[in-house]
Amino acid sequence: MATNKVKQIHDFGQSIWLDFIDREIISNGKLKSLIDDDGVRGVTSNPAIFEKAISSSSAYDKEIAELAKTAKTNEELFFNLAITDIQNAAKLFEGVYNEEVKGADGYVSLEVSPFLALDTEGTTKQAEELWKKVNRENVMIKIPGTKPGLKAIRDSIAKGININVTLLFGLPRYEEVTEAYIAGLEDLLAAGGDVSKVASVASFFLSRIDVLVDPMLDEKGLGDLKGEVAIASAKKAYEIYKRVFSTERWKKLEAKGAKPQRLLWASTSSKNPAFKDTKYVEALIGADTVDTVPLETIEAFRDHGVAADTLTLGLDKATETLERLKAAGIDIDKITQQLEDEGIDKFNKPFEKLLNAIEEQKNKA
Structure with a gap:
């Protein structure tokens, strides 16, 4: 029997996480089979994913009616629903989490309210509350x-x-994130904490970069770079990752058991029908990284994906791609800031829709 193509990615040191969660795939065994058959090693969720799950399924109706009796707000009710799903998914991944290198994988992600995206204090407070509740x-x-x-x-x-x-798009911001992670570990260590128990990923959003940049390329005579800017950015991010997590400063933390903050490729489904549907997954397979992939892209890769060690190939070309953009007057930093602003809005809207759906459901109960 041929080796599962998705599982082959793991041979190159990359972990595939599923970018989707709902009650049905947890209860019907689908998530378990993705772990066993495809080697999926984690799950990510976001407001849009939960909005789709709760609005399109009756699986939550009974619990919404029950929680409505005690929840003070629809947001509180939502997080109670979400936490149940997150805990049940986390249970399915315990085996992965407890493998030989404990904590290398097996994570399930839950996002703070998107309304807090620009609120430092509110984010910090809610992150701790959710962590304790889960x-x-x-x-x-x-x-x-x-x-x-x-x-x-x-x-x-x-x-x-x-x-x-x-919601990472730009290289300068990514470098600031690595600094926040390392400084946070140093703070934890200084307070007598155990840095070996902390894990983190930095999620770099890809295909949305090309959606915005590609239409500009033809105007500048750079049509050959279509679908390549996001991949070039990701390869440059990996260069930053390799540099940051090999410094003397990092080695002091590593000696205490700290794990590098892995790069995670997000938004890896092809938005342009002219591109192969596994394009972004195939281009960025490499050691010590994560790729979070929607269900349909996992199925596409299982069918016709090609697993190879590609992430460190063509670094010169990646540098040249970004230099050509700059020479043509395309400001990638401005573009990535625009994407961040739009990204906040893209999560706010489904979250509002989700809270309205909960309100409607409560009224039916």
Whole structure:
């Protein structure tokens, strides 16, 4: 029997996490089979995923009616629903989490309210509340990598909370995130904490970069770079990762058991129908990274994906791609800031829709 193509990715040191969660795949054995058959090693969720799960299923109706009796707000009710799903998924991943290198994988991610994306204090407070309520070692709390999010990331890491930094688009911001992680570990260590128990990923969003940049390329005579800018950015991010996590400063933390903050590739489904549907997954397979992939992309890769060690190939070309953009007057830093701003909005809207759906459901009960 041929080796599962998704599982082959793991041979190159990359972990595949599922970018989806709902009650049905947890209860019907689908998630368990993705772990066993495809080697899926974690799960990420976000407001849009939960909105889809809760709005399109009757699986939550009974619990919504029950929680409505005690929850003070619809947001509180939502997080109670979400925590149940996160805990049940975390249980399925306990085996992965407790493998030989404990805590290398097996994480399930839950995001703070997107309304807090620019609120340092509110994010820090809610991250700690959610962490305590979920009460599972193999959970990560997602905090957006916005400017106000940086201190929240550092302070949360300093409290020993596993953090998935989400909504990263730009290289300068990514470097600031690595600083927040390392400084947070140093704070934790200085307070007598155990840095070996903390895990973090930095989630770099990819295909949305190309969606915004590609239309500009034809105007500048750079049509050959279509679909390549996000991949070039990711390869440059990996260069930063290798540099940051090999310094003397890092080695002091590593000696105490600290784990590097892995890069995670997000938004890896192809938005352009002209591209192969596994394009972004295939281009960025490499050691000590994570790729969080929607269900349909996992199924596509299982069918016709090609697993190979690609992440460190073509670094010169990646550098040249970004230099050509700059020479043509395309400001990638401005573009990535625009994407961050739009990304906040893209999570706020489904969250509002989700809270309205909960309100409607309560009224039916």
